[in-house]
Amino acid sequence: MPERGRARSLAEAHVYLDVVVSGGSARPSVAETPDGWLVRAGGLEVVVPYEAEQEARRSRATFGTGVSELLDPGQWVLVGATYASRALEGGLFHTADPSADPGRFHTVVADWTYAADAVAEALKFLPEGAGGLPPEAFWTQLGRSARDAEPGRFTRAKLESDLAFYRQSLADFRHLHTEDA
Structure with a gap:
């Protein structure tokens, strides 16, 4: 099973995968699940809960609200x-x-x-x-x-x-x- 993280927005998920997947060259796939989007690339999975993405859009926070748990x-x-x-x-x-x-x-x-x-x-x-x-x-x-x-x-x-x-x-x-x- 791939390693999985939790993102605050789709933009954060994509940036995270660009940073951590070797060379950022793997094109991520996005699938809808009952709880949110599942973004995959290079053996990694990032879950973006629907409510997190909605909150990011409402607050106009490109990468999400709160502090990142994926990127330092x-x-x-x-x-x-x-x-x-x-x-x-x-x-x-x-x-x-x-x-x-x-x-x-x-x-x-x-x-x-x-x-x-x-x-x-x-x-x-x-x-x-x-x-x-x-x-x-x-x-x-x-x-x-x-x-x-x-x-x-x-x-x-x-x-x-x-x-x-x-x-x-x-x-x-x-x-x-x-x-x-």
Whole structure:
């Protein structure tokens, strides 16, 4: 029987499987069950209860409400950086020739949104009043490695700065290119 986790949204399930399945190359399958969606890839299964997905949509929380049990803050920061990198690259191509790919505008907007939302997920792990994420918040090898390599990346100030930058980049891109969409 495959290893099974519980996600707070379909988006979290997909991101989790992208992170943990070797190379993120396995295309997940989604099946409906009586209790929720079952998302599978690379020998892993993630259950997304219907009520969790509904709550995520109601609250406009891309990855779900509450704190993730699947991804640690180090992984969320890396996910955010990956989406930001994609947004920067896509934004450059879109700016160079907005007519080349009509869907690129929406892809860049989604990438900046996911980048910001991923960093917001990492911030959920910060204890009240703490200046940085505590070592015990990192339970995966990938998350601990990221923290060990760049501990300054996991301070409250840096996370809030990254979140503000991603949100401002999204706003700027929309402002400059809305007519292109």
